[in-house]
Amino acid sequence: xxxxVSLLRDLVQIPSPSREEGPxxxxxxxxxxxxxxxxVREGKNLYTELGDEGPLLLLNSHTDTVPVGExxxxxxxxxxxxxxxxxxxxxxxxxxxxAAMMYGAFAAFAxxxxxxxxxxxxxxxxxxxxxGLEQLLKILPKPDAAVVGEPTGLQPAVxxxxxxxxxxxxxxxxxxxxxxxxxxxVSAAARDILSLSNVSFDKSHPxxxxxxxxxxxxxxxxxxxxxxxxxKMVVDIRTTPTYTPEEIIxxxxxKVEGDVEVRSKRLVSVDTDPDHPIVxxxxxxxxxxxPFGSPTVxxxxxxxxxxxxxxxxxxxxxxxxxxxxxxxxxxxxGAAFYERLIRxxxxxx
Ligand SMILES: [Zn+2]
Numbered sequence: 001x002x003x004x005v006s007l008l009r010d011l012v013q014i015p016s017p018s019r020e021e022g023p024x025x026x027x028x029x030x031x032x033x034x035x036x037x038x039x040v041r042e043g044k045n046l047y048t049e050l051g052d053e054g055p056l057l058l059l060n061s062h063t064d065t066v067p068v069g070e071x072x073x074x075x076x077x078x079x080x081x082x083x084x085x086x087x088x089x090x091x092x093x094x095x096x097x098x099a100a101m102m103y104g105a106f107a108a109f110a111x112x113x114x115x116x117x118x119x120x121x122x123x124x125x126x127x128x129x130x131x132g133l134e135q136l137l138k139i140l141p142k143p144d145a146a147v148v149g150e151p152t153g154l155q156p157a158v159x160x161x162x163x164x165x166x167x168x169x170x171x172x173x174x175x176x177x178x179x180x181x182x183x184x185x186v187s188a189a190a191r192d193i194l195s196l197s198n199v200s201f202d203k204s205h206p207x208x209x210x211x212x213x214x215x216x217x218x219x220x221x222x223x224x225x226x227x228x229x230x231x232k233m234v235v236d237i238r239t240t241p242t243y244t245p246e247e248i249i250x251x252x253x254x255k256v257e258g259d260v261e262v263r264s265k266r267l268v269s270v271d272t273d274p275d276h277p278i279v280x281x282x283x284x285x286x287x288x289x290x291p292f293g294s295p296t297v298x299x300x301x302x303x304x305x306x307x308x309x310x311x312x313x314x315x316x317x318x319x320x321x322x323x324x325x326x327x328x329x330x331x332x333x334g335a336a337f338y339e340r341l342i343r344x345x346x347x348x349x
Contacts (some may be wrong), residue, residue: 104338
């Protein structure tokens with residue numbers, strides 16, 4: 001079994017749902033030191049710096065996973081290998097990326113080191129947008145470019161949609177249903193929902209297309225015999241860099257009768273110029289790769305002023321599912337890919 005495979009198996013066998021990363025960080029601290037790296041720990045985040053001088057490249061992935069959940073036919077914490085697939089929670093998202101990054105970075109600096117510095121950071125609480133990369137960046141030197149390790153089949157994502165969550169509160173006036181009168185907030189909400197289904201976005205992003213907007217929750221009324229005076233809707237909007245959150249909030253406000261409140265606008269959309277050296281390096285490291293726009297949110301949101309690609313071994317569709325896996329060849333190719341990416345970047349930076 002290759003080193004990267006046994007590292008990943010160890011990582012999968014240490015459960016690390018968000019907020020419970022302590023044991024895996026302890027394991028990784030030892031693993032960094034075994035590789036000859038100085039391991040620096042900040043909270044539940046861990047990093048090391050490789051190389052002495054030159055541009056600074058951040059390689060980041062996360063140690064936490066979503067909970068194991070139901071429906072597995074393989075033991076989710078055993079990392080059994082069946083038909084060259086390594087099964088387990090986090091194998092694909094994103095412990096495989098982390099293990100491949102570690103091996104890729106180690107190989108890059110073991111002999112013929114590139115003229116640059118790599119900051120390799122294993123961060124916590126990505127799945128809950130918590131105290132991970134966003135906190136660590138406050139104390140790290142600012143990188144010239146970054147790579148976020150997430151399963152993309154080694155295709156570089158050059159843009160990522162953001163998440164804007166709005167609440168629309170339809171208001172009415174209650175009355176006894178038998179007597180009538182009053183103003184029905186659920187009926188008002190229905191008009192708002194229909195109106196929101198007609199929102200169209202005309203400014204398209206080259207990699208992401210247009211934002212999407214869905215009313216995903218609606219709750220109004222408490223009793224069958226009372227005309228409801230309030231109905232709350234939740235609107236899930238996947239944003240692109242072609243609109244500011246404020247523009248979209250304004251657009252929604254003009255479409256609805258209800259009051260619009262912002263539940264979250266922290267997870268912004270991000271993109272990187274496809275001509276930037278970090279994108280070119282990612283394509284050179286995987287010839288034939290096609291830069292694409294990713295609909296899923298990651299810690300890239302906290303790197304918005306740093307040219308970044310999101311790329312790693314595995315398949316995003318397997319993330320958060322039962323029988324999550326990464327294949328042995330994806331993992332080994334991932335490690336070789338990250339080594340090439342590091343070298344290609346410093347030749348261009
Ligand atoms: Zn992930």
